[in-house]
Structure formats: structure tokens, C-alpha cells
Amino acid sequence: MSYFLNLLMSGLVIGSLYGLIAMGFAMVYRATGMVNFAVGEVMMMTAYISYNLAQVPGLGFMGVFLAMLPISMLLGWAIERVFIRPMLGEPMFSRVMVTIGLAVVIRSAVILIWGVEPQPYPRLLGDEVIRLGEMALYPSQIFSLCIMALLCLVMWAFFRHSRVGIAMRATSNNETTALLMGINVNRISGIAWALSSFFSAMAGLAFCLMFALEPEVSQMGLRGFPATILGGLDSVVGGAFGGLVIGVAENMAGGYLGRGLKEIAGFVLIIVVLMVKPYGLFGQREIERV
Template sequence: MDYFIQLLVSGIAAGLVYGFIGMGFAMIYRATGVVNFAQGELMMLVAYVAFTLAATFKLGFWPLLLASVAVSMLIGLLVEVLLIRPMLGQPVFSTVMVTIGLAVIIRSVVVLIWGADPMPLATGLSTTPIRLGPAGVYPAQLHALGIMAMVVAGLWVFFRYSRVGIAMRATANLQTVALLMGINVKRIFALSWALSAGLAAIAGVLVGVIYDLEPGMWLTGLRSFPAVILGGLDSVFGAALGGILIGIVENMSEGYIGRGMKEIAGFVLILIVLMVRPYGLFGKPDIERV
């Protein structure tokens, strides 16, 4: 039983990171209909930027997190303005290919600037595990849980009550109608990329603190993709829950079946779910009336 609880707790901790990245995927897709395949690479880039900020200004965890989110949102805006906005009106496949090209460029830039050796992200957080019954968790993992709760609550209030959030929801439903109602769709697109990049920054800092930095951490973005498919590609909050479920499934499969299952368990799960619910657990089916 103790082994099960430890696997469960560590799976939830890993799933929180998947959830942040998955929410970023869903944020962009919901607003623009584009899957950003550079989300994991953006998370990695911001994590390395956070390393430089921490080393230069000796920032603690919370100031570093806020600074990284601000820098990441600026990067997201630049990507949208310089690379994505010129693709408006072009086939979605072309825009997706732009994000894939951006992903390859970021991987090369990270190795070119920071090198390929693993590096710890020092933020002053203790690395001594905290015992929660039979399970042990790192302080950074507890921080991840609290941050997830704050982000989900904040986004719910934002989408529910703010004018900009309501405009984003309207744009997600039907861009043409949003334009006719006077909504600046280009501005909404830019905001969605900025918010998505901010979520990637949170994931990047958490991954750096918990697991250290290394150029292969972009694979975390690929492994988080099943989370957004599981929760529903158009559901931001479903992606958060999907990430936690994927983290638990990965840990349980490796713990009880064997090594190597962790890398494929999430993809096996979404194959099973998609056969039953092609639009994910919380996604909305497209209904076309003829």
C-alpha cells in the first residue's frame, strides 16, 4: 500500500507539469485552431532563461517565477506577431509547420547558448523531501500543486467574468461572429499566445527546480500532449486534469509493469479514450447542421 501511495503522489506531481504544458496547448488551439508543436521547446527556452536570471540577480523561487512568466509572455507575443500573424488566412497545416520549425530552432539555440550539460536551477528551495504519510515529496512539488490551484482559479475567473476573457471565449466559438461584434481577433490571438507562453514558463521553472535543466527536457512537452488530447483539445481546464491523470498512469504503469512503460502509457491511454470519446473527456463535439 505504501508503494502505491508513493507512486500516486509522485504521479500527481509529474502530472502537474504536464497539466501546465497541456493548458498552454489548449489555450492556443481554443483561440486559433492551431496546435503549437513548439510548446515544449518554449518551456525549455524559458527554463534556461530562468537559469540565467537566477544566476545573475540571485532571485528566489517566487521572484524568479514571476520574472520568467513576464519574459515568457513577451516571447509568446513576439512569436505571434513575427511568425504566426503573417500566416493568417493560410492553411492550418502551414502554420503548424511554422511551429515545428520554431521548435527545431529553439532546440539548437539552447544548446548553442547554454551547452548540453545538465545544470541545476538554484532558487533557494529546499531539496529535502517532506514526508506525507508513507510518501515523500519535494517542496517544489508542493509549490506546483498550490500554483496549479491558483492558476486554475484565476483562469476560471478570467474567462467567466472579465471582458477580455469573454471575448476570448467568443473568438474560440466562432471567429467570424466575434469580428462582426467588434472584437479585435488579432489582439485575442496575441493574448492567447502570451498566456500559453506564461503557462510554459511555470512548467519550465518547476521542471528545472525538480529535475535540473538539460536540452532533452523539450520531450516533456511531447509527453504532455496526451494530456490535452485526453482532457479535450479545446478544454483548458480539461487539459489540467488530463495532465494529472497522465502522470498517475505513467507512474503506475512503470511501477507495476516495468521500465519503458512510462514513455508509452500516456499514448496508449489516449488511444483507448479516443475510441470512446474522439473529442476527449471534456472536449465539445463539433456538430455540423446540414
């Protein structure tokens, strides 16, 4: 029983990272209808920025956390304003290719500035093991779970009760109608990219608190994308849930069936779910009249 519980908890921890990344993918898709393939690279860049902030004497974890909030959102807004907004009206394929090119540029810039050697990230939350019954967790793992749960709650309230969230839902349903109703679509797009960058930053911070900091952090972006598909590309909270499901599925498969099956367990799960629910677990079904 102890082995099962530890597999479950470690699966939820890695799933929370997938979930945060999936929320970044889904936020942009929900507002603009496009897939941002630079999520992993934004995660990597913000992780390195937080690393520099962590070196400041006396700043501590809360200082780094609070500093990353405006920095990450400003970075996301700048990316949208400089690279994405000029592409409005262009084919979706061209806009997606811009994000792929942007990912390459960000990765190269990070390597040029910080190098390729792994950096030991400061243990801002300490290394003391916290025991919950038969399970043992580090503070960084608890942070990852808690920040994802908090952001899910905030996003649920944001889309249901805030004017900006409702405007974002309207824009995702029909951009032309939203424009006719007086919604500033450009502003909505900028907010979506800023929030997406913040989710990526939280994923990067949580990852580095648990592991080392290196350019390969960006690969987590592609590993988190299946969680977006599973939860539903247009569902931010659904993407978080999809990340948890995939994280647990991978860990259980690796623990009971063999490590070789760990990497494919999530994709097998996605295939099975999409055969039943093509739009994901929480995705919105699109109905077209012909």
C-alpha cells in the same frame, strides 16, 4: 499502502508538469484553432532564462518567479506578432508548419547560446523533505502541484467571468462571427500566445527545480501533448486534468506492471477514452449542419 500512495503522489507531480504543458497547447488552440508544436521549445528557452536569473545574488525564488511572468508573456506575444500573425489567412497546415520550424530554430538557438551540457539548477526552494503522513515530497514537487492548481482556478474564472475570456470563447467558436461582433481577434490571439508561453515557463521552472537543466527539456512538450488530447484540445482546465490522469496512469503501470509499460500506459488510456469520447474528456463537441 505506502508504496501505492507514493506512486500516486509522484504520478500527480509528473502529471502536473504534463498538465501545465497541456494548458499551453490548449490555450493557443482555444483562441486560434491551431496546434502550437513549439510549446516544448518555449518551455526550454524560458527555463534557461530563469537559470540565468537564478544566478543573480539575492534574487531568490520569488524574484525569479515574478521576473518570469512578464518575460515569458512578452516572449509569447513576440512569437505571435512576428511569426504567426503574418500567416493569418493562410492554410492551417502552413501555420502549424511554422510552429514546427520555430521549434527547430529555438532549440538550435538555445544550444548555440547555452551549450548542450546539463546544468545543475539552483535549489531555490531547498532540498528538505516534507512528510505528509506516509508520503514524502520535496518543496519543488509541492510547487509544481500548487502552481497548476492555482492556474486552473484562475483560468476557470478567466473564461467564465472576464471580458477577454468570454471574447476568447467566442473567437474559438466562430472567428468570423466574433469579428462581426467587434472583437479584436488579433488582440485575442496575442493574449493567448502570451498565456501559453507563461504556462510553458511555469512547467520549465517546475521541471528544473526537480531535475537538471538540459536541452532535452524540450521533449517534455511532446510528452505533454497526449494530455491535451485526453482532456480536450479546446479545454485549458481539461488539459490540466488530463495531465494528472496520464501521470498517475504511467506511474501505476510502471510500479505494478513493469517499467516497460510505463511509456505506453498513457497512450493506451487515450485510445480507450477517445473511442468513447472523441473530443476528449472535457472537449466541446462540434456539430455541423449539412
